[in-house]
Structures are given as C-alpha cells and as structure tokens.
Amino acid sequence: MYPALQNDSFLKACWRQATDHTPVWLMRQAGRYLPEYRATRAKAGSFMGLATNVDYATEVTLQPLDRYPLDAAILFSDILTVPDAMGLGLSFALGEGPKFEKVVRDEAAVNALHVPDMGKLKYVFDAVTSIRKALKGRVPLIGFSGSPWTLACYMVEGGGSDDYRHVKTLMYSRPDLMHQLLATNADAVALYLNTQILAGAQAVMVFDSWGGVLADGAFQHFSLAYTKRVLSQLIKEHEGVKIPSIVFTKGGGIWLDEMKDLDCQALGLDWTVNLGKARKAVGGSVGGPGKALQGNLDPNVLFAPPEQIEVQVKAVLDQFGTPHIDPHQTGPTQIFNLGHGISQFTPVEHVTALVQTVHDHSRAQRKSAAQAG
Amino acid sequence: MYPALQNDSFLKACWRQATDHTPVWLMRQAGRYLPEYRATRAKAGSFMGLATNVDYATEVTLQPLDRYPLDAAILFSDILTVPDAMGLGLSFALGEGPKFEKVVRDEAAVNALHVPDMGKLKYVFDAVTSIRKALKGRVPLIGFSGSPWTLACYMVEGGGSDDYRHVKTLMYSRPDLMHQLLATNADAVALYLNTQILAGAQAVMVFDSWGGVLADGAFQHFSLAYTKRVLSQLIKEHEGVKIPSIVFTKGGGIWLDEMKDLDCQALGLDWTVNLGKARKAVGGSVGGPGKALQGNLDPNVLFAPPEQIEVQVKAVLDQFGTPHIDPHQTGPTQIFNLGHGISQFTPVEHVTALVQTVHDHSRAQRKSAAQAG
Numbered sequence: 001m002y003p004a005l006q007n008d009s010f011l012k013a014c015w016r017q018a019t020d021h022t023p024v025w026l027m028r029q030a031g032r033y034l035p036e037y038r039a040t041r042a043k044a045g046s047f048m049g050l051a052t053n054v055d056y057a058t059e060v061t062l063q064p065l066d067r068y069p070l071d072a073a074i075l076f077s078d079i080l081t082v083p084d085a086m087g088l089g090l091s092f093a094l095g096e097g098p099k100f101e102k103v104v105r106d107e108a109a110v111n112a113l114h115v116p117d118m119g120k121l122k123y124v125f126d127a128v129t130s131i132r133k134a135l136k137g138r139v140p141l142i143g144f145s146g147s148p149w150t151l152a153c154y155m156v157e158g159g160g161s162d163d164y165r166h167v168k169t170l171m172y173s174r175p176d177l178m179h180q181l182l183a184t185n186a187d188a189v190a191l192y193l194n195t196q197i198l199a200g201a202q203a204v205m206v207f208d209s210w211g212g213v214l215a216d217g218a219f220q221h222f223s224l225a226y227t228k229r230v231l232s233q234l235i236k237e238h239e240g241v242k243i244p245s246i247v248f249t250k251g252g253g254i255w256l257d258e259m260k261d262l263d264c265q266a267l268g269l270d271w272t273v274n275l276g277k278a279r280k281a282v283g284g285s286v287g288g289p290g291k292a293l294q295g296n297l298d299p300n301v302l303f304a305p306p307e308q309i310e311v312q313v314k315a316v317l318d319q320f321g322t323p324h325i326d327p328h329q330t331g332p333t334q335i336f337n338l339g340h341g342i343s344q345f346t347p348v349e350h351v352t353a354l355v356q357t358v359h360d361h362s363r364a365q366r367k368s369a370a371q372a373g
Numbered sequence: 374m375y376p377a378l379q380n381d382s383f384l385k386a387c388w389r390q391a392t393d394h395t396p397v398w399l400m401r402q403a404g405r406y407l408p409e410y411r412a413t414r415a416k417a418g419s420f421m422g423l424a425t426n427v428d429y430a431t432e433v434t435l436q437p438l439d440r441y442p443l444d445a446a447i448l449f450s451d452i453l454t455v456p457d458a459m460g461l462g463l464s465f466a467l468g469e470g471p472k473f474e475k476v477v478r479d480e481a482a483v484n485a486l487h488v489p490d491m492g493k494l495k496y497v498f499d500a501v502t503s504i505r506k507a508l509k510g511r512v513p514l515i516g517f518s519g520s521p522w523t524l525a526c527y528m529v530e531g532g533g534s535d536d537y538r539h540v541k542t543l544m545y546s547r548p549d550l551m552h553q554l555l556a557t558n559a560d561a562v563a564l565y566l567n568t569q570i571l572a573g574a575q576a577v578m579v580f581d582s583w584g585g586v587l588a589d590g591a592f593q594h595f596s597l598a599y600t601k602r603v604l605s606q607l608i609k610e611h612e613g614v615k616i617p618s619i620v621f622t623k624g625g626g627i628w629l630d631e632m633k634d635l636d637c638q639a640l641g642l643d644w645t646v647n648l649g650k651a652r653k654a655v656g657g658s659v660g661g662p663g664k665a666l667q668g669n670l671d672p673n674v675l676f677a678p679p680e681q682i683e684v685q686v687k688a689v690l691d692q693f694g695t696p697h698i699d700p701h702q703t704g705p706t707q708i709f710n711l712g713h714g715i716s717q718f719t720p721v722e723h724v725t726a727l728v729q730t731v732h733d734h735s736r737a738q739r740k741s742a743a744q745a746g
Contacts (some may be wrong), residue, residue, distance in 0.1 A: 163716060168673035172681050215644035215671040215712070217688065254626045254645050271588035272627050298588040300541035308545050315590065339588070343536060 001239075002200070003137035011140050013290050013323075014203060014244035014265045016284070022362035023071035024319060024355055025142075027066040027248075028341030030076045030116035033348060034064045047092040049056035049076050057127035058134050065138065067348070069354045072139050072203075075196070077124055077256040079146030079207055082188050083155045085116035095359060103158040105166060110177045115188040115275060118195050125199035131199035137233040138352055140248075143201030145192050147208035148185035148226035152178070155185075164213050169224060186226040197243050199234050205246040205268070206230060211271075212251015219255060225261075231263040250340060257282055260291065269295035271339035275320040278330050286331035288322045293320065294335040297354070303344045313357040321367040323362075336362070374612075375573070376510035383445040384513050386696075387576060387617035387665050388635040388702040389640045394733035395696060396444035397728055398515075400621075401714030402437040407721060409436045420465040422560055430500040431507050438511065440721070442730045445512050445576075448504060452519030452580055455515030458489035475681055478539060484552045484556075491568050498572040513617075516574030518565050521558035521579035521599035525551070529557075530555040531729050537586050541598070544595060547677045551595060559599040563606035570608050570616050578609070578619040578641070579603060585624015585643075588612045592628055597635075604636040609618040609641050619667055623713060633664065642668035644712035648693040652705050659697045659704035666693065667708040670727070675719045677724035695742040709735070 005011070006092055009246050031037055032295045044050035051057060061076040061178055084090035089101030104110055118125070132141050142277040146154075154160075156167035171178045193204045198204050210225040227247055234245055247259065248268025273296055284290015301312040317336070324331025336358045342351070378384070382396040396413025404410055413433050417423035424430060434449040453471050457463035462474030477483055490499070505514050519527075529540035545549045566577045584596040600620055607618055620632065632640055633655045642651055646669055657663015674685040690709070697704025709731045715724070719730075 088457075127512075165673060165676060165716065165718065168671065169676035172674050172677035172685065174553070212645065215669075216647040217692075218671070219645070251624070251645070272585065272592070272624070274589040298541065298591070299546050300536070300538055303538060304545035305544035312545065319590075343538065345538065367585075 001133055005137050005140060005202075007071055007139045010335060011203065011244065013333040013335045014291050015242070016265075016290060016324075016333045018323070018325050018327050020125075020332070020363065020366065021171070021359050022323060022334050022336050024336035024358040025070045025072040025074065026064070026338050026351070026354075027074075028072065029070060030060045031342060032344035033342055033346040033351075034063055034067070035065075035348070040317070040351070041147045041210050048079070048090065051081070052123045054123065054126045054130045057123075058130045061127075061131045062134055065135075068351055068356060069359065070139065072142055072168065073131065073135055074142040074205075075124070075128055075144060075201065075206065077127065077144070078141075079150065079209070080154055081121055082116065082185070082192055083099070083125055083151055085120040086113055086188070087116075088155060089314050092274060097160040099159045100155065103166070104152075104155045104181065105170060105176055107174075110181050113181065115184060115191060118191060121192065124192075125195055128196050128199035128201050132202075140202040141200060142203045142205055143193060143196030144205040144207060145189045145230075145254050147206050147223065147247075147249075149223035150188055150208050150210045151185050151189070152181055153210045155181070159251065164210070171218065179284045182222060182226045183213070183229070183265070186229035187233070189279065190230045190350075193230070194233070194235045197232070203246065205232065205248060206264075208247065208249040208252065211249040216254075219252070220258065220332070223249070224255070224258065228262065240292065248294070253278070258357065262281045262291075264291070266292035266294050266335060268337065269293060269339065271296050271298040273314065275334070276297050279320055283332035284330075287329045290332060292333045293339050296339040299338045299340055299343050299346070302342065302350045303355065304323055306350060309350055309353045310357045313354055317361050317365060322365040325369050375532045377503055378510050378513060380444055380512045380574075382706060384617065385667040386706040387619070388615070389524065389638075389665050389706045390655075391696070391698050391700050391704070393416065393705070393736065393739065394732050395707050395709050396688060397709035398443050398445040398447065398729040399437070399711050399715050399724070399727075400447075402443060402447065403433045403716060405717035406715055406724075407440070407656060408435055408446055409440075416515075420451070421463065424454070425496045426621050427503045428494065430496075431503045434500075434504045435507055436458030441514065442508040442722055442732065445515055446508055447515040447578070448497070448501055448574065449610045450516060451516070452502065452517070452523065452582070453527055454494055454497055454519065455558070455565055456488065456524055456537065458493040459486055459561070459661065459724050461528060470533040471527065472532045473528065474622045476539070477528045477554065477633060478543060480547075480550055485553050486554065486557045488557060488564060491564060494565065494568070497565075498568055499573050501572040503539065505575075514573060515576045515578055516566060516692035517578040517580060518582065518603075518618075520596065521555045521603065522587070522596035522620075523581050523583045524558050524562070525554055526583045526586075528554070537583070544591065555595060558603070559602035560606070563603045566603070567606070567608045570611050574616070575614070576617045576619065577607065578621060579637075581622040581625065583618065584622040585708045589627075592625070593631065596622070597628070621667070626651070635664075637664070639651045639667050639708060641676065641710065642666060644669050644671040647711075648707070652693055655704075656705040659699055660702045663705060665706045667707060667710050669710065669712040672713055672716050672719070675715065675723045675727065679723060682723055683730045686691045687734050688728055690731065690734050690738060693740040698739050698742050698746070
C-alpha cells in the first residue's frame with residue numbers, strides 16, 4: 001500500500017537496534033519558526049482551520065523535512081483534539097493558547113463525558129493517511145496524543161494554567177471524579193492512537209506535558225496509572241509491522257525508575273535529565289531489556305550562535321555516550337530531540353546546525369567505538 | 374538585646390536536633406490570602422510601599438503568627454530587592470508580576486553591575502531588627518534572598534518569563550558574561566544575607582526559585598556553583614549563636630545528590646520529591662551527618678476541604694517518617710512547609726487545618742516511636 005521505508009533509523013532506534021547515526025527529529029518541528037509554515041497558516045485563516053484541513057496538515061507536516069534531513073515526521077495536529085471531540089469546544093484566539101468553551105469541574109460535567117465517536121476525528125485520521133502517502137517512504141510518520149492527565153488539566157482549567165489550581169482542587173477534593181475523568185480520557189486516547197495506527201502512523205507518542213506538575217504519589221495515581229491504561233490497549237502490530245510507542249513526561253525525570261516498566265519502547269526526557277545516568281537507570285545493556293531514550297537538548301540552545309549549538313549538541317550526544325553498534329543485538333539507543341517543543345523565535349539556520357551536528361558527531365562516535373571495539 | 378526564644382523547634386530541626394513536634398511555617402505565609410494583609414497593603418498603596426516601610430513590613434510579618442501557631446517567622450520582603458539596589462529599577466504594576474526598568478542583556482550592562490551599597494537596602498535591615506523586636510522571642514526570624522541564578526533570570530528577562538529565552542540566550546551565547554553576572558550576584562547576596570544576620574535574622578534561606586528550569590550541567594555550572602559561592606561567605610555565628618541556612622531549589626529534586634554536600638543545614642524540597650527517598654539520600658542517620666529537609670506539601674492541597682487536607686498533610690509527614698527522637702544526638706529531621714508559596718486564593722481556615730494536623734500528627738508519630746523504641 002505504501003512505498004518501502006528509505007530511512008528506518010528512527011524506528012530501529014525505538015527498538016534499540018543499532019543504526020549508522022543517531023536519528024533526530026524535533027518536537028513541534030512543523031511550526032511557527034518556519035516562514036513556510038506561517039504562510040500556510042495565513043492561508044488557512046486559523047489554527048483549527050489548518051489542523052482540520054487534510055491538505056494543509058499534510059503540507060505543514062512535510063515542510064521541515066524539505067528543509068532539514070530529519071529522520072522522522074510527526075503528524076501536524078493539536079493535543080486537544082480529543083476533548084474537542086468530546087464536545088468541549090476548542091478554539092485558539094490569535095496569539096493566545098487553547099481555550100475550551102465548556103470546563104469540567106463538577107460531577108455533572110464529568111458524568112457527561114464519554115469516549116467520543118472517532119468519526120468526529122476523521123480529519124485527523126485522513127491527515128495521517130494523506131501524510132503517509134505524501135512521505136513516499138522517506139521517513140516514518142509518528143502519531144500522537146496528549147496523556148489522560150494532560151488532557152484533564154486543559155479540560156478542567158479550560159485552557160493553559162500557571163498553577164493548575166482548578167484541576168488539582170478537583171483531584172484533591174473529589175479523587176473519585178478525577179479517576180472517572182481520567183479513565184474516560186485513557187480509553188479515548190487509546191482508541192484515538194489505535195485509529196491513527198490503522199490510518200498509517202508507524203509509531204505513536206503520548207505527551208504527558210503536565211505530569212511534572214503533580215506531587216510525588218499523585219503523579220503515580222493520576223498520571224502514570226492512566227498512561228499505563230492507554231499503553232495496555234494499544235495495537236502492537238499493524239500489517240505485519242510492529243508499532244513502537246514513546247512516553248514523554250515533561251518534568252518526569254525524578255520518576256524515571258518508575259517508568260522503567262512501562263509497556264512502551266522509548267521514554268522522552270526533558271533537559272533536566274542527565275542522559276548518562278538515565279541510560280544506566282533505564283537504557284539497559286546490550287542483549288538485555290531496556291528503553292530507548294529520546295531527548296533532550298534545551299530548545300533555548302538554538303538561540304545561541306551555530307558554534308555554541310554545535311558544542312551543546314555534542315555534549316548531549318556525549319552525555320548519552322555511544323549507542324551500541326552490534327547489528328545482531330538490541331542495546332542502548334538514543335533518539336535525538338529537544339527536551340520540549342522548538343520555540344517560534346528559533347532562527348531557521350540554527351536548526352540546520354543542530355541536525356548536521358547530530359548526524360556528523362553521532363557517526364564519528366560510532367566510528368571511534370568500532371575502532372576501539 | 375532580644376528576649377529569649379520561647380519556641381526553638383524550627384532552629385533545632387534545622388540543626389537536626391530532636392523536637393517534640395515537627396515545626397511548620399509556610400513560604401509566603403504573610404501574603405494576599407490573609408484579609409489583614411490586604412488591608413495593610415491597601416494602606417501602603419503599593420507593594421514596594423509596603424516592603425520599604427518598616428512598620429508595615431513588621432505588621433504583615435507578624436499577621437500569620439497571630440492567626441496560626443506557626444513555628445517561624447520570615448521577613449516580609451521581595452527577592453528582587455538586591456537587583457533593585459543595583460540600579461535596575463524594580464516596580465510592581467497592580468495585578469502583575471515584578472518588572473525592571475533596565476534589563477541586563479549585553480556586555481556593557483553586565484560590566485555596569487556591582488555589589489550594591491547596603492545603605493540602599495537599609496529598609497530591609499531596619500525591618501529585620503524591627504520584626505525581631507516585635508516577635509519578643511515567640512519564634513525565630515528567617516531572613517532570605519533570591520539565589521544568584523534566580524536574580525539573574527529576572528535581571529536579564531526584565532521580569533517573569535515562561536521560557537527564560539533571554540537569560541538562556543545570554544548563558545549559551547556568552548557564558549563568560551553570565552559567569553561575571555552571577556559572581557557579582559553571589560557576592561551581593563552573601564553581603565545582603567550577612568547584613569540581615571547582623572540586623573537580627575536567626576536563620577537565612579536562599580530561594581533558587583528558577584534553578585529547576587536549567588538543563589543538567591547548566592544547573593551545576595550556573596546555579597549550584599554560585600549558591601556555593603554565597604554559602605562560603607556566610608557568617609556562621611552571630612552573638613554566640615549559630616545561624617543555620619536553608620537552600621530551596623524549585624524543581625531541583627533531580628539533583629538532590631549533588632546538593633548533599635552544600636555547606637548549609639537544610640534543603641527545601643518541592644512536592645515532586647518523595648520525602649522518604651530524600652531522607653535516605655541526604656537526611657543522614659542518627660549520629661551521622663546529613664541535611665534537615667524542609668517541605669513539601671503541594672499548595673493546591675489547601676483548596677480541598679479540611680478532611681482531605683488532613684489526609685494529605687499526614688501523608689507528607691508519614692512519607693518522611695518519624696524524625697529521630699534522641700535528645701542527645703543529631704539525626705533526620707523535617708521542617709514542614711509547602712513545596713512553593715501559598716496561593717492568594719487559599720481559604721484562611723484551611724491553613725488552620727494544616728498547622729493543627731502537622732502539630733497533632735507529628736506529636737503522635739513521636740509518641741508511637743517512643744513506645745516502639
């Protein structure tokens with residue numbers, strides 16, 4: 001149905017298989033820092049106009065790949081499409097964050113929530129198929145969703161928040177209602193990701209962007225448990241090809257040990273995490289089990305001049321250390337990424353320096369390792 | 374010069390000495406959630422009008438102590454007084470955060486910075502002496518400062534920030550300038566805290582509120598190293614009494630191991646940290662060295678009903694476990710606090726529930742331990 005994959009470095013690294021370079025992609029790589037994105041966005045009229053139009057979504061997903069030799073594509077969409085399909089009414093005012101028409105703060109509102117009909121999200125699945133076709137096998141396509149907890153934050157707060165006051169008030173006052181809300185979200189997210197896989201996504205990622213705002217204990221009960229509920233329902237294989245999954249918890253480095261046993265292939269890490277320590281803790285050994293690690297350059301490094309970007313990118317690769325190079329076994333691998341989404345203020349040529357340094361330096365690392373070994 | 378201290382539980386806990394209950398105070402305990410604070414603030418006309426007036430600063434510092442049986446007082450002031458004294462022009466627009474007239478983003482601006490004349494901060498030291506007198510020995514008085522890195526964030530950004538883009542751009546582009554700025558800040562902070570001690574502060578706390586936004590590696594070089602520079606210059610004793618110091622790094626739990634050897638008595642922890650694990654990692658054993666641990670209830674717990682607050686407060690005390698009870702030796706101790714400042718939206722009677730639960734449950738813990746031992 002689709003052309004054969006020409007660059008499988010990202011998928012191989014997800015499965016902890018050796019690759020000739022460290023694959024790299026960037027969270028929010030299709031976005032406002034690209035002039036071509038801003039042009040398409042202007043044509044679309046609004047953010048939702050862009051996200052719900054299959055042609056535009058395809059166009060912007062491919063834009064960063066035409067500019068940079070990235071090793072994966074990620075569906076252009078928003079993490080809040082699922083609560084929107086639940087009937088909460090998502091909108092984006094110009095220059096502001098997402099906003100829901102309805103908020104979920106009491107028993108009646110929680111009881112009214114159900115796993116939405118996937119027909120309401122057809123625009124997402126159509127975009128997945130369209131992008132997969134347009135990629136022509138250049139690189140794999142990643143599908144994604146917000147985590148149950150992260151979606152709950154937006155659904156209860158009604159938008160972004162500084163203090164998560166409303167969602168935590170509900171959680172601490174009525175834990176029963178919060179569990180009900182999270183169970184609905186988890187089942188919806190699992191169905192949403194599975195439908196993306198059926199539509200052509202070759203890997204899926206769960207963004208637990210706000211897991212890190214929770215207290216120890218609350219994180220395990222209200223975020224991690226529902227990420228597990230999502231993972232347990234995911235399709236593991238489609239059309240004879242295994243589908244890897246990635247879990248990214250911003251601010252979750254402190255709970256890395258507890259994420260070791262998640263039923264996913266890779267863990268996304270933010271820049272506060274020491275990759276060398278993370279590799280020891282959860283990266284596994286050659287031949288043994290473990291998680292691929294994705295991350296974790298501070299996006300603000302991209303505001304420095306290219307020479308400094310090169311220094312910092314090499315430091316991240318060196319902190320992880322050389323990925324294993326044995327083609328016959330699994331072992332520790334890194335997928336290079338930022339520790340959070342790329343900033344809209346990033347100079348486009350600075351991304352060139354990043355991608356080139358990842359490719360060049362990671363090849364040099366492997367060459368040294370092969371000579372040493 | 375001052376009346377003898379009637380409640381020394383906070384100071385004893387700082388020194389890892391046994392106490393009959395776990396002392397408790399709350400970050401930002403003198404603040405907007407108190408109607409009496411809002412009344413004084415209205416009289417003062419502006420936040421800086423409040424902070425720079427010795428009588429008002431004394432009045433609001435004592436307000437929470439009159440309402441709740443807290444075990445320590447903390448100077449009412451702002452963390453940005455030092456850069457204001459450096460000539461950057463601090464102001465607070467109504468309902469908004471702090472703002473500096475001048476920002477520090479280039480070599481000329483960094484070169485223009487110097488350790489300020491402490492005469493410009495006389496209002497702070499006068500407030501310390503006035504509060505110390507007004508306390509009449511009820512509880513000890515904590516002085517404080519922002520950390521060198523946290524002050525730098527505000528000085529470069531010109532106010533609060535979502536992404537720390539400017540300060541990190543400077544840090545990654547011109548690390549030499551950032552080091553120069555941080556060295557100046559560290560020496561200014563040390564002098565500022567020492568002058569507070571001479572004026573009557575019985576303990577001092579360094580707020581590294583934004584240390585947690587740094588990448589691993591950058592945190593050690595640009596935040597922790599300069600906190601160390603502050604600590605190395607602090608007066609250890611005043612008028613025959615030892616002065617303990619506390620370092621609080623919001624989001625710093627991931628680097629706890631690296632804070633173990635700081636030359637301070639206590640570490641402040643936010644709610645993401647598991648207190649049981651932290652006690653094992655840095656709390657030390659009975660008779661051995663270690664750090665007192667301060668924290669770490671999520672301030673959002675205070676929005677739940679009193680019964681739920683009680684459950685969560687007990688959970689925090691139980692997670693730390695019973696502090697040691699041997700009056701002849703040092704050992705693991707906790708100072709109960711929130712993991713960040715109390716919210717302005719907190720219902721006042723909910724704080725009553727918190728303080729009472731800390732005192733009651735921590736006495737019960739010690740009683741059980743004494744019976745078991």
